[in-house]
Amino acid sequence: MNGGDILSLLTVFVLSAFVGFEVIAKVPSTLHTPLMSGTNAIHGVVLVGAMLILGTAHGTTQIVLGFVAVVLATLNVVGGFVVTDRMLEMFKVRKPAKAEAESASTVAHSSEGGPK
Amino acid sequence: MSLGTGIRLADLIAAICFIFALRGLTGPKTARYGNLLGAGGMALAIAITFATNGLTHFLLIVGAMLIGAVIAVPAARLVKMTAMPQMVAAFNGVGGGAAALIALATFLRAPAGSLAVYEVVEVLLGVVIGCVSFSGSCIAFAKLQELMTGRPVVYPGQQIWNGIVGVAIVGLGVTLCVSTVNWLIAIVVVLALAFGIAFVLPVGGADVPVLISLLNSFTGLAVAASGFVLHSVVLVVAGTLVGASGTLLTQMMSRAMGRSLPNILFSAFGSVITATGGAEGNTTRSVRSASAEDVAILLAYANKVIVVPGYGLAVAQAQHTIRELADLLESRGVQVIYAIHPVAGRMPGHMNVLLAEANVPYEQLKEMDEANPEFQSADVALVVGANDVVNPAAKNDPTSPIYGMPILAVDEARNIVFMKRSMRPGFAGIDNDLLFDPKTTLLFGDAKDSLTKVVAAVKAL
Numbered sequence: 001m002n003g004g005d006i007l008s009l010l011t012v013f014v015l016s017a018f019v020g021f022e023v024i025a026k027v028p029s030t031l032h033t034p035l036m037s038g039t040n041a042i043h044g045v046v047l048v049g050a051m052l053i054l055g056t057a058h059g060t061t062q063i064v065l066g067f068v069a070v071v072l073a074t075l076n077v078v079g080g081f082v083v084t085d086r087m088l089e090m091f092k093v094r095k096p097a098k099a100e101a102e103s104a105s106t107v108a109h110s111s112e113g114g115p116k
Numbered sequence: 117m118s119l120g121t122g123i124r125l126a127d128l129i130a131a132i133c134f135i136f137a138l139r140g141l142t143g144p145k146t147a148r149y150g151n152l153l154g155a156g157g158m159a160l161a162i163a164i165t166f167a168t169n170g171l172t173h174f175l176l177i178v179g180a181m182l183i184g185a186v187i188a189v190p191a192a193r194l195v196k197m198t199a200m201p202q203m204v205a206a207f208n209g210v211g212g213g214a215a216a217l218i219a220l221a222t223f224l225r226a227p228a229g230s231l232a233v234y235e236v237v238e239v240l241l242g243v244v245i246g247c248v249s250f251s252g253s254c255i256a257f258a259k260l261q262e263l264m265t266g267r268p269v270v271y272p273g274q275q276i277w278n279g280i281v282g283v284a285i286v287g288l289g290v291t292l293c294v295s296t297v298n299w300l301i302a303i304v305v306v307l308a309l310a311f312g313i314a315f316v317l318p319v320g321g322a323d324v325p326v327l328i329s330l331l332n333s334f335t336g337l338a339v340a341a342s343g344f345v346l347h348s349v350v351l352v353v354a355g356t357l358v359g360a361s362g363t364l365l366t367q368m369m370s371r372a373m374g375r376s377l378p379n380i381l382f383s384a385f386g387s388v389i390t391a392t393g394g395a396e397g398n399t400t401r402s403v404r405s406a407s408a409e410d411v412a413i414l415l416a417y418a419n420k421v422i423v424v425p426g427y428g429l430a431v432a433q434a435q436h437t438i439r440e441l442a443d444l445l446e447s448r449g450v451q452v453i454y455a456i457h458p459v460a461g462r463m464p465g466h467m468n469v470l471l472a473e474a475n476v477p478y479e480q481l482k483e484m485d486e487a488n489p490e491f492q493s494a495d496v497a498l499v500v501g502a503n504d505v506v507n508p509a510a511k512n513d514p515t516s517p518i519y520g521m522p523i524l525a526v527d528e529a530r531n532i533v534f535m536k537r538s539m540r541p542g543f544a545g546i547d548n549d550l551l552f553d554p555k556t557t558l559l560f561g562d563a564k565d566s567l568t569k570v571v572a573a574v575k576a577l
Contacts, residue, residue, distance in 0.1 A: 020360025074184025076211035
């Protein structure tokens with residue numbers, strides 16, 4: 001498997017924690033739900049671990065555990081991204097509709113586009 | 117460049133994608149792109165894993181992935197927008213379950229006693245957090261899907277039992293670190309699953325979404341723990357990113373409800389309600405109900421109408437009808453705005469998504485701070501399927517469980533129209549005094565039916 005002893009993993013862990021806190025410091029409440037759903041999809045990376053388990057499995061117990069893990073993790077990653085995309089699609093639908101309605105005024109357009 | 121180096125480089129690129137994905141998801145313009153970037157990084161990380169040295173069972177892996185995808189895509193595509201929160205809970209729970217299985221499989225394949233103490237700790241963290249997240253998400257799903265009561269479930273000695281289970285898990289964990297009795301891990305699994313259930317049961321109604329966000333960050337941590345177990349950097353990075361950002365997001369959500377996280381998790385909402393006896397009031401007081409025609413007249417001759425949409429509107433799929441009504445009123449010269457409470461719907465931002473689906477113009481949506489000063493000059497506040505977010509008890513009654521939650525100042529409007537299915541209290545299970553206010557008119561029925569009738573009545577005027 002790929003990478004690193006316990007100390008370098010701990011370093012990665014601590015630095016990632018700081019990045020995780022910093023990167024979403026300011027979120028409008030409108031985006032709380034999509035953001036939660038998006039992070040939900042990202043921990044679907046557990047699929048990589050599940051693949052490693054199933055791919056190196058010996059014996060029935062290991063294969064069953066690995067197989068179930070891959071199915072569950074795939075549900076997480078695929079479902080997570082699709083649901084998030086669906087939520088965000090809704091935000092997208094609004095824009096062309098608005099643009100049509102008031103294509104005349106670029107001023108109004110730029111003010112409505114700003115983050116809330 | 118060796119294959120191993122290539123894989124690690126790909127993992128690095130995937131990790132960078134995840135960070136930019138999170139950054140993108142925090143802004144309305146970049147959100148969609150952020151999600152796609154995350155999916156791209158994920159595809160890379162998964163594809164490159166197939167190149168791992170010594171990996172076998174390719175057919176089984178692909179088969180399992182196909183099964184997962186065949187279930188997940190239709191489930192995610194077809195789910196109604198109103199059911200989105202429980203869908204997120206479900207996808208979150210299976211991720212936690214996968215992380216727990218990874219740690220468990222690794223533990224079982226090592227010969228008894230061959231693991232160092234720190235390795236057993238990594239396994240235990242993965243198994244325990246993963247199981248708690250899995251069973252907790254199942255209960256959260258059941259609550260939101262109304263497979264079980266959405267109210268808080270409390271029983272005597274609850275905190276003590278939880279404490280005992282927690283202590284037992286820690287005790288077994290310590291035993292596993294120093295002994296070679298491997299089957300004890302099975303008891304750890306059972307106890308962790310029980311703990312997850314017990315953790316979620318007392319959290320009720322409106323608080324469940326915040327809890328899902330917390331469980332989401334738990335799963336992130338479980339994934340990070342399984343990354344430690346497998347020495348996989350990309351798992352540690354992605355899991356920790358989610359663990360950290362998810363914790364912060366959970367705090368933001370609970371702040372939007374004006375409550376602290378410990379308060380949400382441990383106050384057991386429900387016990388307070390039964391103690392103050394909210395049920396006594398509504399049998400003795402009377403309400404004023406009216407017909408759709410009355411409401412139509414009230415609305416059509418107003419200068420300014422503020423619509424307060426709630427979950428009931430979403431459930432009835434009435435977002436298109438409310439828009440039709442708003443357009444109709446505007447054509448008669450009535451000013452219409454929508455006041456969106458931060459937790460309107462089931463989750464922060466949920467209502468904006470639903471109204472966007474109906475193409476409600478963005479400029480008409482006002483967030484709470486913007487909307488509240490408008491109520492004083494409003495002729496009618498039209499509350500459609502909302503209850504708790506307009507309950508003045510949050511302002512006036514220190515004994516109320518929702519005391520301190522910021523609410524929409526509907527009570528300042530000249531007239532209030534409630535569209536409700538029944539006199540049943542809202543999601544949080546608390547009576548609303550506003551329903552008994554003399555300036556309040558009630559229109560009973562399904563939000564969509566009522567709105568359709570009102571639209572017809574306005575047209576007929």
